[in-house]
Amino acid sequence: MMARTRERLVVVGNGMAGIRTVEELLKRDPDRYDITVFGAEPHVNYNRIMLSPVLAGEKTFDQIILNDRSWYEHNCITLFTGEKVETIDREARTVTSAAGRTVGYDKLLLATGSIPFIIPVAGRGLPGVVPFRDISDVEEMLRRAAGGGRHAVVIGAGLLGLEAANGLAANGMAVTVIHLMGTIMERQLDETAGLMLKVELAGRGIDIITGATTEAILGEDRVTGVLLEDGREIPADIVVMAVGIRPSTSLAKSAGIEVERGIVVDDHMVTSDPAILAVGECVEHRGAVYGLVAPLWDMARVCADQLTGNAESAYAGTVTGTKLKVTGIDVFSAGNFNGGEDCEEIVFRDDTRGVYKRINVKEDFIEGVVLYGDTRDSAWYFQMLRDGENIAAIRDTLIFGQGVGGAASADPRAAVAALPDSAEICGCNGVCKGSITRAIAEKGLATLEDVRAHTKASASCGSCTGLVEQLLELSLGDEYQAAAAAKPLCKCTHHPHDDVRRLIVAGELKSIPAVMRALEWKTPNGCHTCRPALNYYLLAAWPGEYKDDYQSRFINERAHANIQKDGTYSVVPRMWGGLTSAKELRAIADVVDKFAIPTVKVTGGQRIDLFGVRKEDLPAVWKDLNDAGMVSGHAYAKGLRTVKTCVGSEWCRFGTQDSTGMGVKLERMTWGTWTPHKVKLAVSGCPRNCAEATIKDFGVVAVDSGWELYVAGNGGMKVRECDFLAKVETEGQVLEYCGAFLQLYREEARYLDRTAPWVERVGLDYVKKRVVDDGEGRRALFARFRFSQVFSQTDPWEERASQGVDSHEFASLATVG
């Protein structure tokens, strides 16, 4: 036997990093080592990241093999597949496999990769629960799909989980993805991009449940479903766990090599034992652990240098970028894309094209990038990010990508340009975009007055004027010079309130993120000015459909009580029309004693206000009041507050009608409604007007022959006496006019406008025209009012006191010390 002249290198792990290192090594010095590779999988080296296309049926296993057996033979590499290395003897410098084979080494390379994390819930060991890591997992998934499995559940909506979901859907399975966080791929994507992706995947039949915690996996002898913490059960013939990976370190640990999260290596990929090196996902370098291939390539080069005696070269860590490999969906992210201190954001959105880009810039350097729908420039951005290139000179055009030279600033007209011709621009007159642009073109209209004359658009309340002007600009270009534009809603947008309202309806936008995307919001999630406004506009536009965004409400509406200056709350139960009873008063008195409520006060709106309630006591206080039959008085809401009444004909010697009864009826009809600002009503039984009905948002004064209706009064900072709206004869008419007036206000006023400034702006004539003159229109408004009330007349106190809604709001997270 020949004397051994070459050093012996043993590689544990036949995966991407191990073999890449061997390739690099062969490039440098093919004769230096006798190489032996152990792989636990029964296969040659394949491209793990291509498992997703294999699952989706776009590639076969043969197509993803990187090095076939002849490559190993050609390079004189001894390969043991299907043999897991179980022990390392560092003294003797040998490794021993599960099959009992012992091989000696001079240098040992650990490239054991990662093991998938399996969440410790009941049922995790059932057949049909698989991770997504190697080809055998893919084969198992394909087998179950082929064997008639209909339902798949994927736990985890990260990169892997979504690729698994897409692959399973491509195999004809109904896929549900369960994700703990509120947005998907939250570690790669910001909220907007995550939402766009979710919508896109939903379109492919992939159901994604966010904010969901897995309680257990169900089944007897194989998996049948997944139980969520909230009690929901999702059927499943297969469950794919894709919640994360952990470096595979047990071999190294048992050999006494230093291991933290991963096998600790220095900048030369050497472990705490100088004869042992490590690369790939199993290592921890300067505290970082990687889960993508790009860093492995850098590590492999340094490791090969080290193995061939070049001690100069050092690994300094890698900035990673991610691309989602789901066919037809282009997503890219890199670096810190969620901003933070001193970060400025450059954002571009085009909802029609489904494109979203966000670049985080800090002191003229790119910090992070998210690209959705158009990733052509990902390499370019990524390069600049990694190289730390100063972008000051190209900042203006940066967001448009490499190919763009000329600066084109985001166009405020884009949202209007993107609307279909059928979108309604003027609600009062029912004029759509197509009719306006056609009239401009065909009749040669050049001014707002022309458009008003020919199409009626913007000729009534005028709140769509901004949009009509933008259409003129779009049609006529520079020839049209609009007067000074209306003030934007807030600094997050260039659109004024009225335009936002109309675009929500015209563009059928149904969530805050959708509005922000379509209207090119400049901030990722708005501010305290626009979010409550958008929440209200959406609620008013889509009653029954829109899901209220609780976090976009001011604390009073979120906690259903008024915050006071010391951080305590005040509570006002409803007293219909100002009436109460001994039972209610007793309940109130008991609550005051029980919770040591310091102040009890009669309000200007004829109710009892309990001051100084601690937030954590609120649900219990409500419970006691609910038990006595009282509901929330909405004293905190931009909604109906009170209906003040006098005693009227029942007791008063001057009373002409039952004003108290009328007030109770009005309150029963209007309570719970959401409005742009608070709304107060009052009913007086005769012109003496004891209920002060002529300084209310809607006031009713009884006279011998019926009821006089007044609107737009205000007793606040700027006292305003009501305008007379109409005189009606029956109680039914009072209700109808009141509902119609409130609905017009709900649909057209700007958020935080009370009725007084709104009526002053649009003019009393306009309101009369809509509510009094146009009978059919009034009935339609009233019908819409009653329709929306179906969804809003729930007692928020009851939901929270008895049904536990939003219970986290009232309990502290933890107590420490």
Place this chain on the structure above:
Amino acid sequence: MKEDITWIEVGRVADIPPAGARVVKTKQGDIAVFRTAADDVFAVRDRCPHAGGPLSQGIVHGARVTCPLHNWVIDLASGEATGPDEGCTGTFPVRVENGLIRLGLSMPPGQPAAAS
């Protein structure tokens, strides 16, 4: 002087609604733990530098919160008031691992409690 920091587990990220906050009660006063819409977690003293408003009750936007009492806007990373307003509320180090939140608190016995 180097202070010793104790990392104390206070709950899970999932316990806080996105763009929301919850309170951790400590001997030294309330700490507001925020979770932004982008799932970043911050901890600041639950007292507005203006007039002591409970910041945890404000509207969270980006990495900022608007105080519910008089609308000061506080940057969550630095605790500083933004815009024309000036003032700073204390911040606390936070760590999130596997969805668990830990606060870094210095808790030597007998440390004077913060103004309540």
